[in-house]
Amino acid sequence: xxxxxxxxxxGAVGWVRYAWRQLTSMRxxxxxxxxxxxxxxxxxxxxQRSIDAARTAQWITDHQTAGPLLDRLGFFEVYAxxxxxxxxxxxxxxxxxxxxxxxRIHWHQMRTRPPRAPRxxxxxxxxxxxxxDGAPDEVLDRLRATLQRRRYRVHAHDDSTLSAEKxxxxxxxxxxxxLALIGVxxxxxxxxxxxxxxxxxxPVGQTFANTLIRYDTxxxxxxxxxxxxxxxxxxxxxxxxxxxxDDTGRGQFGxxxxxxxxxxxxxxxxxxxxxxxxxxxxLETGHGTVxxxxxxxxxxxxxxxxxxTVVYTDATPFLPEDDNYTSVGAVxxxxxxxxxxxxxxxxxxxxxxxxxxxxxxxPDTVDPQLALTAFEGTLFPDGSPRSVYTLDTEEMTPxxxxxxxxxxxxxxxxxxxxxxxxxxxxxxxxxxxxxxGLSIRTDPGKTLTLGSALLALGGLVLSxxxxxxxxxxxxxxxxxAGRTVVSVGGLAKDDDEGMDDEIAAVLTADExxx
Amino acid sequence: MTDTTLAQLSNLAxxxxxxxxxxxxxxxxxxxxRLAPARDATVEAPERELVAAGPGADTVGSDAGTPDAGTxxxxxxxxxxxxxxxxxxARKAAGVGWTLTLLGTLLVVAGVALRAAEVHRWxxxxxxxxxxxxxxxxxxxxxxxxxxxxxxxxxxxVVGPVLLVLGxxxxxxxxxxxxxxxxxxxxxxAIHVTVATxxxxxxxxxAALGGLYLVQQRMEGGGGPRSFMARLPEARxxxxxxxxxxxxxxxxxxxxxxxxxxxxxxxxGSYWNWDPKEVWSFVIWVVYAAYLHARATTGWxxxxxxxxxxxxxxxxxxxxxxVNVYFVGQHSYSGL
Numbered sequence: 001x002x003x004x005x006x007x008x009x010x011g012a013v014g015w016v017r018y019a020w021r022q023l024t025s026m027r028x029x030x031x032x033x034x035x036x037x038x039x040x041x042x043x044x045x046x047x048q049r050s051i052d053a054a055r056t057a058q059w060i061t062d063h064q065t066a067g068p069l070l071d072r073l074g075f076f077e078v079y080a081x082x083x084x085x086x087x088x089x090x091x092x093x094x095x096x097x098x099x100x101x102x103x104r105i106h107w108h109q110m111r112t113r114p115p116r117a118p119r120x121x122x123x124x125x126x127x128x129x130x131x132x133d134g135a136p137d138e139v140l141d142r143l144r145a146t147l148q149r150r151r152y153r154v155h156a157h158d159d160s161t162l163s164a165e166k167x168x169x170x171x172x173x174x175x176x177x178x179l180a181l182i183g184v185x186x187x188x189x190x191x192x193x194x195x196x197x198x199x200x201x202x203p204v205g206q207t208f209a210n211t212l213i214r215y216d217t218x219x220x221x222x223x224x225x226x227x228x229x230x231x232x233x234x235x236x237x238x239x240x241x242x243x244x245x246d247d248t249g250r251g252q253f254g255x256x257x258x259x260x261x262x263x264x265x266x267x268x269x270x271x272x273x274x275x276x277x278x279x280x281x282x283l284e285t286g287h288g289t290v291x292x293x294x295x296x297x298x299x300x301x302x303x304x305x306x307x308x309t310v311v312y313t314d315a316t317p318f319l320p321e322d323d324n325y326t327s328v329g330a331v332x333x334x335x336x337x338x339x340x341x342x343x344x345x346x347x348x349x350x351x352x353x354x355x356x357x358x359x360x361x362x363p364d365t366v367d368p369q370l371a372l373t374a375f376e377g378t379l380f381p382d383g384s385p386r387s388v389y390t391l392d393t394e395e396m397t398p399x400x401x402x403x404x405x406x407x408x409x410x411x412x413x414x415x416x417x418x419x420x421x422x423x424x425x426x427x428x429x430x431x432x433x434x435x436x437g438l439s440i441r442t443d444p445g446k447t448l449t450l451g452s453a454l455l456a457l458g459g460l461v462l463s464x465x466x467x468x469x470x471x472x473x474x475x476x477x478x479x480x481a482g483r484t485v486v487s488v489g490g491l492a493k494d495d496d497e498g499m500d501d502e503i504a505a506v507l508t509a510d511e512x513x514x
Numbered sequence: 515m516t517d518t519t520l521a522q523l524s525n526l527a528x529x530x531x532x533x534x535x536x537x538x539x540x541x542x543x544x545x546x547x548r549l550a551p552a553r554d555a556t557v558e559a560p561e562r563e564l565v566a567a568g569p570g571a572d573t574v575g576s577d578a579g580t581p582d583a584g585t586x587x588x589x590x591x592x593x594x595x596x597x598x599x600x601x602x603x604a605r606k607a608a609g610v611g612w613t614l615t616l617l618g619t620l621l622v623v624a625g626v627a628l629r630a631a632e633v634h635r636w637x638x639x640x641x642x643x644x645x646x647x648x649x650x651x652x653x654x655x656x657x658x659x660x661x662x663x664x665x666x667x668x669x670x671x672v673v674g675p676v677l678l679v680l681g682x683x684x685x686x687x688x689x690x691x692x693x694x695x696x697x698x699x700x701x702x703x704a705i706h707v708t709v710a711t712x713x714x715x716x717x718x719x720x721a722a723l724g725g726l727y728l729v730q731q732r733m734e735g736g737g738g739p740r741s742f743m744a745r746l747p748e749a750r751x752x753x754x755x756x757x758x759x760x761x762x763x764x765x766x767x768x769x770x771x772x773x774x775x776x777x778x779x780x781x782x783g784s785y786w787n788w789d790p791k792e793v794w795s796f797v798i799w800v801v802y803a804a805y806l807h808a809r810a811t812t813g814w815x816x817x818x819x820x821x822x823x824x825x826x827x828x829x830x831x832x833x834x835x836x837v838n839v840y841f842v843g844q845h846s847y848s849g850l
Contacts, residue, residue: 293782
């Protein structure tokens, strides 16, 4: 007895099996669920690169120590980070490891009969005994009918007992719920691999042709062939935007009220039709969906050189920076020598003060102004393309102001022209158009995701609402001839307040024979 | 009627509801206070106190007035007080509380209806309206459930929080009538936000029951000071009721998330953007899923599971009071 207990060695296979058991246990699943909840939170407290890259970069700059460290740990891309993926993948492995054996057992149970009645029914959680009229086999027949009416599956293992079970849908629903969650994950992954999105800024009157080069940004999934796009075109005929002009509601003045783009959609076969795109009313093209996600102003600018020849004339989109559409942008004129560049603000309702500089106080065009500074030099220093909305002034020099200021400041209202100093020509603000910010997206996984999610919901409801119950009946002849003692016991899967009532109800159905 | 009149009427209804609910809360508190075993009861029957200390057994003692009480073999009667053996004062207070709760509920419903008429749209467009409609659903859920079973003991713990939310709504979150921004103009507003609000209402009741369960369990275990808790349903029953509430609320929340995803795809082009509100809705879903999971896990105590559920409710509060106001995201509809 003094010898230490020698435990069997597990061995490699044993350890793997042990690890698998641990992973697929309910406790581990519970732990992973809670961990998943905790791990998702940083994505809401830190700016996320996928949502707002500029704000993320700003955050990292503002926090010299924490920023780069958190960046390395993936805190700005939480939902694409390895640790987040590790949690949900482990959770799904655990889920599969748990659900597959359960499915097998459930499948087996659904095809087998309810088990034999236990010998002592009074030991079950719910039990009642009573005496009724009729011979034992008559009573059994009546009770069998009652139980079947109550949708039990009934089987008699012998002449004096009945075994009944119902509520298989509880486990079925539970399994469907878990399996459908896998469907949701697969749908999300499918959409990520084969979906793409691209953004376009389209001024009124211009036409967008669905080819790669026409997109301002294009982010394809890893398995997407970006050269294989549907050959359709969209012309923006009108862009209607309404803003709140009533200042009674707190914080409501200037809020957007309606965006609506009227377009002419021409499909690959050349059939053209007028289609409207609005927020909440995207345009389905068949292989993608066009969403109206933004809008802004595209001031129409004409630049003439010293001889009066037009070297640039276009509606030039400026990107809105705040709720009042203070917009920034650039006009690049490569056709002059040296090239000219203008950068600055478009203000739909402009105010220029010393404190805030040029800014807009209302999003609609009450007093549109164009505030620009001018540069000359090389627009594209190393020949590489630059953002259309910013001017790279690295190899450019600012044009000096007329009154000795080091920088020329141009302020234009529609119809006004500014003569550039030194015979460089002129710039004219012809008028202002709106532009539509369109986002074109496909997600081939979304139907699977939605279908699975709804299936999961259905399964969930079944698993929470249906009760799994077993009822056993045993009869024996009573002391009085022609009477029978009925003993009914009930067993529920988990604690089930209603089991006693259920048994009472089964017996009450036989009440007329008491 | 002009919109200004409607606005005044709506606010009047809400203020009246708050006054009525304050009285209802007081009446319910009085009910519980009068239910509590009287202090001099110890003198009257010393053995009663002894029995009352043990879990489960105290029913025999406290029900000394009922005919069954003498038979020790009789199954323990349910501890939720039968109306007949309550002190008359307590019963009266509960009756007053119930009537006032009904009146308060009607006034909140009127407040919501008038607000809807005032803003000419579904009244779920900003934080004030979410809070108002949420209070309405919480009261309706309580009243509806209380019609089916005796829940007078729960009244204080439902009316109290509702009053708190209404107070915050009309002072801190109040927003004048306004139109919706374009992304909110959709039939999904009525579907997604209504179900979300209903779900939160039921979660609120579930959280109240869960909290009561945890207190009750501690009292049963440690035999703490005697209080009105001794006349509330026993811990097991409270836990079951809490579970029942969550079983209703959780599928509704699941639906909320799905409907929100469908709408997000229509309005923003992608069904899931990990916007802060979406993150927290997901967190809430996962935490409550963990609660249901924990409850079904053998070897996990029911009280630990209920703690998880209360954690889920804390997430709901964060999702409403913090995310709406302080986090940058697409769900910036607080109206503040």
